[in-house]
Amino acid sequence: MSLLELRGVTGGYGPVSVLRGIDLVVEEGEVAVILGANGAGKTTTLRAICGMLDDTAGEVLFDGRDLCGASTPEIARAGIAHVPQGRGTFGDLTVDENLRLGAISRPDPGTEADLARWYEAFPRLAERKDQAAGSMSGGEQQMLAIARAMMGRPRLLLLDEPSLGLAPLITRDVFERLGEINREEGLTMLVVEQNAGLALEIAARGYVLETGQIVIGGTAEELALDDDVRKAYLGF
Amino acid sequence: MAGALIERLLIRPVMRTGNQLNVVIVTLGMFLGINALAALLFIKPGLETPKMPGLFPTDEILGIEGKTLGLALLLALQCLVLWALLQRTKVGLALRGVASNPDSAALVGIHPGRMLMLGWGLAAALGAIAGTATASTAANGAFDTSLMQQVLVYAFAAAALGGFDSLLGAVVGGLIVGIANSLTIQYVDALAGIELVLPFGLILAVLLVRPNGLFGRTIVERV
Known part of the structure; x- marks a missing residue:
């Protein structure tokens, strides 16, 4: 059984429907990537999984359980972490408080150990422990958002354009860290990304979204070799 | 509740x-x-x-x-x-x-x-x-049903002065408004009988000069 499976998911914002029936699967332990132009519905797909749309229809099967219609906090507690576009840090709270909030929905034991672990993985965050999250650079905030998501010990991590607004070198760093977490923790990830080349490097599976529908789906190699994908998203 | x-x-x-x-x-x-x-x-x-x-x-x-x-x-x-x-x-x-x-x-x-x-x-x-x-x-x-009406004005002045989103600001603002009020009643005869001018004046001044109050966050929208 796949860890995540979307069947005919539709949804949008108020009267505007964006998703016109999304079907996709993400297997346990793999990184999957969603590519697509601006406005294709990539962010909306992630928001639909997290119950953040006004109305979502279809099936969102997480570990066999249909989460469609559940509230965002319930879905988070079921084990899906979401790093939204623009990182979604608690800007006026400290780095330490941000990380503690990431673990707030799970029982206390282990929080301190996890905190130490993620400070070790991201030394920059340890240095800025008591600094307001909003005062850090974009790259540092992206690392913080990822570490905060990990504090909840999720089974599935959703990432919405982690490269947005970051310099190319820092983007590369972010993706290397994500690759590491995937290999070391075996954590399943679904990444929405404009930077197709980088995303396909760490991904096992890819989907191309166009005007609210999946038009191409396959392994990362198949996508990287697909003529249309290469022309539209890889630029060669 | x-x-x-x-x-x-x-x-x-x-x-x-x-x-x-x-x-x-x-x-x-x-x-x-x-x-x-x-x-x-x-x-x-x-x-x-x-x-x-x-x-x-x-x-x-x-x-x-x-x-x-x-x-x-x-x-x-x-x-x-x-x-x-x-x-x-x-x-x-x-x-x-x-x-x-x-x-x-x-x-x-x-x-x-x-x-x-x-x-x-x-x-x-x-x-x-x-x-x-x-x-x-x-x-x-x-x-008395008019009991809290004056308090409301003073509290609003205090909150405006301290900044609406700051706890520290509320306390400091409250103390400043209180002290200012006592002093004017005591020493400024011109305000006798119209003491409420002070909090209203403070609200006006704060909103004009420093809309976020003394301790309030300035909300900056990054685009």
Whole structure:
């Protein structure tokens, strides 16, 4: 059984429907990537999984359980972490408080150990422990958002354009860290990304979204070799 | 409890309109409505208005009036409890998370609605304490439906001065307004009888010069 499976998911914002029936699967332990132009519905797909749309229809099967219609906090507690576009840090709270909030929905034991672990993985965050999250650079905030998501010990991590607004070198760093977490923790990830080349490097599976529908789906190699994908998203 | 209920039934539907001014209007309406209701229930012609027993000792302690000392201690205790709750507990962290970023709070598994209810409940509890304290220190010790009207003006001036989103600002603003008020009553004869000019003047000045108050955050939208 796949860890995540979307069947005919539709949804949008108020009267505007964006998703016109999304079907996709993400297997346990793999990184999957969603590519697509601006406005294709990539962010909306992630928001639909997290119950953040006004109305979502279809099936969102997480570990066999249909989460469609559940509230965002319930879905988070079921084990899906979401790093939204623009990182979604608690800007006026400290780095330490941000990380503690990431673990707030799970029982206390282990929080301190996890905190130490993620400070070790991201030394920059340890240095800025008591600094307001909003005062850090974009790259540092992206690392913080990822570490905060990990504090909840999720089974599935959703990432919405982690490269947005970051310099190319820092983007590369972010993706290397994500690759590491995937290999070391075996954590399943679904990444929405404009930077197709980088995303396909760490991904096992890819989907191309166009005007609210999946038009191409396959392994990362198949996508990287697909003529249309290469022309539209890889630029060669 | 009542505060939480009010959030659920009245504030939440109004919040959905996305205009915070609407919430202010609704709370003002409730203030006037509940006041009028209280007058209807408790004040009848020929009936003596109920008296509030004094909460604090009337004699002087160390040369300070008992009720002044009592109020100061009450304030200090409230601040300490509120600070400990917000800064030292998980619930406090969750509350601050929702205040900082409701969407992200939901994404880490916090129910923003429940936290807002809790926040309104806390506010109502503090309001109840303030109301009891005011009633018990009022000059004639009698319930009066106009009791809180002056307090409301002073409290608003204090909040505007300190910054609406700052706890420290509320306390400091309150102290400044209080001291300024006592000093003007004592030394500025021109204001005799029209003391309320001071808080209104302060509100106006703060909104003109420093709309976020002394400790308020400046909200900067990054695009």
